[in-house]
Amino acid sequence: MQRYFINEITEEQKAMIMGDDFHHIVRVMRMEVGDHFICCDSKGKQAQCEITEITNDMILASVVEWIETQTELPITVSIASGLPKGDKLEYVIQKGTELGANEFVPFIAARSIVKWDEKKGAKKVERWNKIAKEAAEQSHRSVVPVIPSPKRFNELISYSDGFDYKVIAYEEEAKRGEKSALASIFNKLTVGDSLLVVIGPExxxxxxxxxxxxxxxxxxCSFGPRILRTETAPLYVLSAVSYHFELAR
Structure with a gap:
């Protein structure tokens, strides 16, 4: 069943769809009054809804039943990526959203090749968030990861203060044969904890x-004995989190 993200489902159990999602429902999916879809609000609540009214620019729907299925990782994982070149971050956002990342935090690292332009970057940030939204819909997430404008390194450090656990993917640790640091962090994490993973650029x-x-x-930490690309490391750690907290328990 098609899934859409909205700001809220009202106390009257009503949902309102506008903008691009309105266009998708009416023009692409060709839905009509009486058709059903799933709405997810900003708090992660999910409900199957029925279309009750379609106007020129808005769809009104009513909750048919609430959905209790849990599709989010039991810990919140934020991926801080040193700004890479090309469309590598888009790939990380799309696949990382499918794997359960709660947030992506691009940052400008000393070795970032890309020079960030705040004026031109607004459209890129908009695109990143659109990619996350579409990936969240496709993978049946109940939450859409948020991607802000890239932070400077000192801003990233300040931002990290709010996390329970923080790790760095560092290739020198892999070269030295370090094997236990990431597993040790996983063993300390409990449901509801937050983890920030910092990964450098190319x-x-x-x-x-x-x-x-x-x-x-x-x-x-090392992420195993092999040296991973900047776009591979986030997917490795998210997969490891999913296995450790969802499949191995």
Whole structure:
């Protein structure tokens, strides 16, 4: 059943659809009064709804039944990616959303090749959030990850203060044969905890960046013995989280 994300389902158990989703329901899906779809609100609540009215620019629907199925990871995982070149971040956002990421936090790393332009970047941020929304719909998520404009490194460090656990994907740890740090973090995490994972751009993080992150409570980890690309590492850790917290229990 088709899924749409809205701001809220009212106390009267009514939902209102406008904008691009209105166009998709009416023009693409060709739905009519009486047809059903799933609505997810900003709090993660899900309900099967029935269309009761279609106007020129709005759809009104009523809740038929609430859906209790849980599709979110039991811990909240935020992926902080050093701004990569090309469309690699789009790939991370799409696939990372399917794998359950709660949030993506791009940041400008010392070795980021891309030069971020705030004026031109607004459309790119809009596109990133659209990709996340579409991926959340496709993968039956109840929450859409949010992607802000890229943060500067010092802003990322300040932002990290609100997380329960923080790790760095650091290739030097893999080269040294480190194997236990990530598993140790997983064993400490409990349902409802938050995890921030920092992953560098193509050239990796500098020693200075890693040192500063460690000074602010981050644990540097290897993601196995192989060196992963910047767009592969987020998918590795999200898959590992899913296995550890959803399939192995």
């Amino acid at each position: 050239g990796g993080l500098t020693e200075k960046e890693v040192s500063e992150l460690q000074d602010h409570g981050f644990v540097s």
